Amino acid sequence: xxxxxxxxxxxxxxxxxxxxxxxxxxxxxxxxxxxxxxxxxxxxxxxxxxxxxxxxxxxxxxxxxxxxxxxxxxxxxxxxxxxxxxxxxxxxxxxxxxxxxxxxxxxxxxxxxxxxxxxxxxxxxxxxxxxxxxxxxxxxxxxxxxxxxxxxxxxxxxxxxxxxxxxxxxxxxxxxxxxxxxxxxxxxxxxxxxxxxxxxxxxxxxxxxxxxxxxxxxxxxxxxxxxxxxxxxxxxxxxxxxxxxxxxxxxxxxxxxxxxxxxxxxxxxxxxxxxxxxxxxxxxxxxxxxx
Amino acid sequence: xxxxxxxxxxxxxxxxxxxxxxxxxxxxxxxxxxxxxxxxxxxxxxxxxxxxxxxxxxxxxxxxxxxxxxxxxxxxxxxxxxxxxxxxxxxxxxxxxxxxxxxxxxxxxxxxxxxxxxxxxxxxxxxxxxxxxxxxxxxxxxxxxxxxxxxxxxxxxxxxxxxxxxxxxxxxxxxxxxxxxxxxxxxxxxxxxxxxxxxxxxxxxxxxxxxxxxxxxxxxxxxxxxxxxxxxxxxxxxxxxxxxxxxxxxxxxxxxxxxxxxxxxxxxxxxxxxxxxxxxxxxxxxxxxxx
Numbered sequence: 001x002x003x004x005x006x007x008x009x010x011x012x013x014x015x016x017x018x019x020x021x022x023x024x025x026x027x028x029x030x031x032x033x034x035x036x037x038x039x040x041x042x043x044x045x046x047x048x049x050x051x052x053x054x055x056x057x058x059x060x061x062x063x064x065x066x067x068x069x070x071x072x073x074x075x076x077x078x079x080x081x082x083x084x085x086x087x088x089x090x091x092x093x094x095x096x097x098x099x100x101x102x103x104x105x106x107x108x109x110x111x112x113x114x115x116x117x118x119x120x121x122x123x124x125x126x127x128x129x130x131x132x133x134x135x136x137x138x139x140x141x142x143x144x145x146x147x148x149x150x151x152x153x154x155x156x157x158x159x160x161x162x163x164x165x166x167x168x169x170x171x172x173x174x175x176x177x178x179x180x181x182x183x184x185x186x187x188x189x190x191x192x193x194x195x196x197x198x199x200x201x202x203x204x205x206x207x208x209x210x211x212x213x214x215x216x217x218x219x220x221x222x223x224x225x226x227x228x229x230x231x232x233x234x235x236x237x238x239x240x241x242x243x244x245x246x247x248x249x250x251x252x253x254x255x256x257x258x259x260x261x262x263x264x265x266x267x268x269x270x271x272x273x274x275x276x277x278x279x280x281x282x283x284x285x286x287x288x289x290x291x
Numbered sequence: 292x293x294x295x296x297x298x299x300x301x302x303x304x305x306x307x308x309x310x311x312x313x314x315x316x317x318x319x320x321x322x323x324x325x326x327x328x329x330x331x332x333x334x335x336x337x338x339x340x341x342x343x344x345x346x347x348x349x350x351x352x353x354x355x356x357x358x359x360x361x362x363x364x365x366x367x368x369x370x371x372x373x374x375x376x377x378x379x380x381x382x383x384x385x386x387x388x389x390x391x392x393x394x395x396x397x398x399x400x401x402x403x404x405x406x407x408x409x410x411x412x413x414x415x416x417x418x419x420x421x422x423x424x425x426x427x428x429x430x431x432x433x434x435x436x437x438x439x440x441x442x443x444x445x446x447x448x449x450x451x452x453x454x455x456x457x458x459x460x461x462x463x464x465x466x467x468x469x470x471x472x473x474x475x476x477x478x479x480x481x482x483x484x485x486x487x488x489x490x491x492x493x494x495x496x497x498x499x500x501x502x503x504x505x506x507x508x509x510x511x512x513x514x515x516x517x518x519x520x521x522x523x524x525x526x527x528x529x530x531x532x533x534x535x536x537x538x539x540x541x542x543x544x545x546x547x548x549x550x551x552x553x554x555x556x557x558x559x560x561x562x563x564x565x566x567x568x569x570x571x572x573x574x575x576x577x578x579x580x581x582x
Binding site for chain 2: 131149187188189197200201205209215216226227229238256259263284286287288291
């Protein structure tokens with residue numbers, strides 16, 4: 001773990017102090033990685049993050065938060081990010097470095113290019129891969145990123161030069177940093193996160209609307225619990241994520257629907273060998289993931 | 292926990308000593324619930340169960356196993372059950388009680404009626420709700436059923452009178468016993484287990500066949516791990532389960548596909564409120580399940 005002296009990085013602003021931003025802020029504070037962590041979230045999350053000791057000071061607004069900050073971490077929900085960038089742009093120090101934590105990168109990069117003005121060059125698109133079905137500052141933990149991956153998606157060499165600087169500051173989170181092309185990032189995360197969430201939500205909604213909904217709560221075993229856990233995720237937050245990365249999400253959806261049609265067809269025809277082929281293809285792939 | 296004296300129940304036969312049967316056998320042995328637990332599985336599972344100490348004796352065949360046994364627990368894979376019943380019928384004691392552990396009940400009841408002859412009256416359809424993506428005797432644990440539900444599905448009053456007798460013997464597993472109508476059982480388990488498995492397999496196969504398959508292994512986070520865990524389940528076993536309960540499974544599939552179509556339509560139209568409605572319906576239902 002790289003723990004840097006706080007000198008020269010007196011103030012870090014964290015915009016959005018829910019589960020992700022609150023965990024970043026909490027880790028910076030816990031390790032004394034800077035002199036002051038200023039946070040901002042609309043009420044009541046900001047107050048709660050202050051109560052929980054995740055931040056040193058609660059700012060009154062986005063521009064108040066970034067005022068004088070040498071580093072700015074945007075951890076707001078995706079639909080709020082363009083507005084957050086617009087609000088911060090005039091108040092940013094001319095040498096402030098900015099990163100974000102959103103789980104899709106193309107739309108955030110487009111918003112940054114549009115809203116940040118000259119600070120776009122000092123913006124490094126980022127994505128810490130940690131989450132759960134919970135959210136808000138009460139779900140924040142300074143150790144949330146320990147051992148997890150944290151991706152950076154620079155779109156030009158100017159942005160790329162900040163990777164090492166951010167690694168030094170954020171190293172206290174215990175994350176493992178790497179870089180990935182933003183287009184590939186968005187396709188991969190549609191496949192491994194956004195579409196699986198959509199599927200879990202569709203399964204949950206189908207059960208909820210069916211006449212077996214109460215029995216399903218009663219008889220849920222480990223299988224349903226595991227497959228539906230993320231189907232309890234916050235609806236507004238996930239609608240934002242799915243729509244933000246809707247192109248790659250619909251590509252994943254198309255591949256899934258073709259496979260689903262094959263499976264239902266095999267069931268309707270009682271075609272055991274076609275069914276075994278699908279199940280075996282899945283099983284062999286899944287066994288490559290070590291739990 | 293009800294621990295009964297072993298007197299009068301000197302021999303219990305367990306046909307199929309994989310994860311489920313091996314765990315039943317192991318629990319009976321661990322608690323001294325009978326004098327002898329005889330097991331049978333085709334090689335190599337039978338030998339392995341003996342090595343692991345799950346059974347007292349390995350029988351040479353199904354009929355050898357049930358010979359002289361006062362209680363018979365069928366824990367074979369679903370497609371094997373009719374053949375197992377046919378093989379045991381002539382060798383059963385005239386007072387032997389029989390139960391099974393299959394996760395669908397209508398087809399097993401039909402097989403029992405066809406194959407067990409007069410012993411059908413002494414057959415109590417059962418279903419211990421415990422499982423994982425693993426299988427075989429190495430996945431068996433005497434404590435597997437601790438706190439889990441164990442359902443009985445008698446189809447007539449004669450069968451129903453055995454519920455209490457089986458509860459007394461199987462109480463050592465720590466399971467919580469209850470009764471449910473077999474038709475309702477099969478519809479509920481299509482909804483909470485069989486179809487969620489099919490969905491996870493379809494998702495796994497779609498990812499496996501896509502060009503992002505390797506990246507998906509690399510970047511799998513908690514969401515994908517949870518939703519796909521059961522997609523690693525054994526293909527042959529699950530093809531058997533899905534086909535065995537194919538009517539209710541296709542009903543669940545139909546409800547799911549209608550919801551999936553609504554979701555994809557909302558994504559294609561970028562209809563945020565339609566999307567939020569689906570996600571929120573799911574989320575409110577899922578939060579009723581306490582993890």
